[in-house]
Amino acid sequence: MLTVIGREELISRATRAETPQTMFATLATHLRRAVPYDAAVWRATDPETGMMTSPILTENIEEGSCALYWEYELFTERINLFRDLARAPVPVAGLWESTGGEPSHSSLYNGFLAPRGVHDELRAVLRVDGRPHGFVSLFRTKGRAPFSTAERRFIEGLATPIARRLRSYAKQPSHQTADGLIGTGLLLFDPGGALISANDDARRYLEEMPEGPTAVTALGIRIPLWVHGTAMRARAIAEEREHGTARIRMRSRTGRWLVCHATCLREASGMLGVAAVVIERAPISDVTPLIVQAYELSERELEVTQCVARGLSTRRIAGELHLSPHTVRDHIKAIFEKLGVSSRGELVGKLFTEYYESLDPGLS
Template identity: 35%
Template structure:
């Protein structure tokens, strides 16, 4: 029995997802293949950080392929800040994790602020189809397809929605695999947004004995001067002192501290006492300074505002788009208690809503990395 065109397209997408392509190549091949089953005038495949479900990169095709930074900023505003009928996070509450503007607005797309004030006047868009690409419980990407006034068909139909929904897991696994491929292809240091880890060797008096090349830039970014001729920045020296106490048995843990650079980026500073094997060899401490990952950034984003442990748990779930009722069930709290925690969080952080909270994290932790040309690594966050 001969396969249908839709079945062949699914099979082709599965082949693309398993081909070990880097992320840009995988996305281009995926969009080209999808277009055979679901024609579009423009498309965007945005990778996400599974830890927060915030966008880490966006690849565009068709009439949106030349989107500039200003238009990206407008998209972020409408997605994370402005109130609208729906956003990407609502996808996970829809059947099949797929939606269209035509369906969400009951045939009146101008009910959507994003559509009325951005998509329609900028690109003459008549409909948008969105899908969440998840695999093994994690969200790895969003796929958005657009149609405009020049197309033969101006809206997406139910069969097209079902098709896109059916390929979402394949797309997610392809994105996940492509991030690993991209990281490996980049060689030592991967696709980091800046320098690699800085490594220093410090003596008992706090003097730097040796350091790799990246350490100079890392220490300077933390407000330090020239290595070897000026003291280490106070926060870094504090980590060294804690490591020395750990070596003497006065502490129960080797320090691993997250701190911000002068420019506001999060880094992790860790230190460990080194064992000396020769007689008379002085004791030393190894110090490493590297970019913070998503699991390092998120606790600090909220801790910087003095949130309690419970408030941090609430924020973690809010960023993932979890509803108040679901947060209550997950944390064994009543809806009223969750609302009280949210009010306290908003007051401390200086925002008024869940959307503003997500926008704050996106603007402070993701946009700078994306703007610097950073690419997400194998974990979904920036390598």
């Protein structure tokens, strides 16, 4: 029988996990003893766009329902939106608490939660340095008390340490060798969100996707929620319900970095038509910011690192960045310590080479 553990012990156990999937599983195993819940969804997010990416772990959630949940989030819901919580002073909120005990003010509650017997939802954005690295949804069914203020604060205390650990997983390099999978995958979704076409490259990329919630399509292809989510986000942007771009970076089962982005097309009449989703190998320029954030380099340290990668001397770096040579040496020393290297060659190899050794040169 599991015993209740404190927040610090929970953080310690979770952050020792070797992968984000196992970290979510560790949290799922132990958190419900401290903050009881009946179902949950744990999602990693792209820190630049705030969109869900892989991995996603669900607990006691019926297959196929996650996509419907996200439709409410993008198109009708106005309470406790994840995009708002990502910028809020406190990135955690309960539906019951936020509505003053009137959850029926929520379209998500009326159309999705209540029909499934859910009484309250506690949401959290896992963020660090102002960037969201994960979303959490905890659900309680009818008959249980709503989530309390103390429980909300308990989850709030988890948010930053868990986000920092999620960010750190980008440091794990891929050991996948080149295998010719460098094409462009294309999927087309109709206005109702149904997949209507997919090319062969898309099918091959989808075979590399890690486990997670998927939807079976009429084409016999299982579409991961994070891929389907880009199509939904593109449509929401086209309808001016969302802003920004429908774009995520993600890792395959082999650790390969991929990028998935979408746009919504218009027909000759001006009406919104299909949403086109593209999956392809991620270029170095897309992956480098994630790795830099994982090593917690400052903006200035990144600038110095980029100069080192170009082969510039300390004096040249000082002149280009308008710093003294002494300051440049201090930055380089700090960078070496953060990355655990002792030379410029090791730095370039660790930060720029080992993550891309399997990429085709054209992707750089």
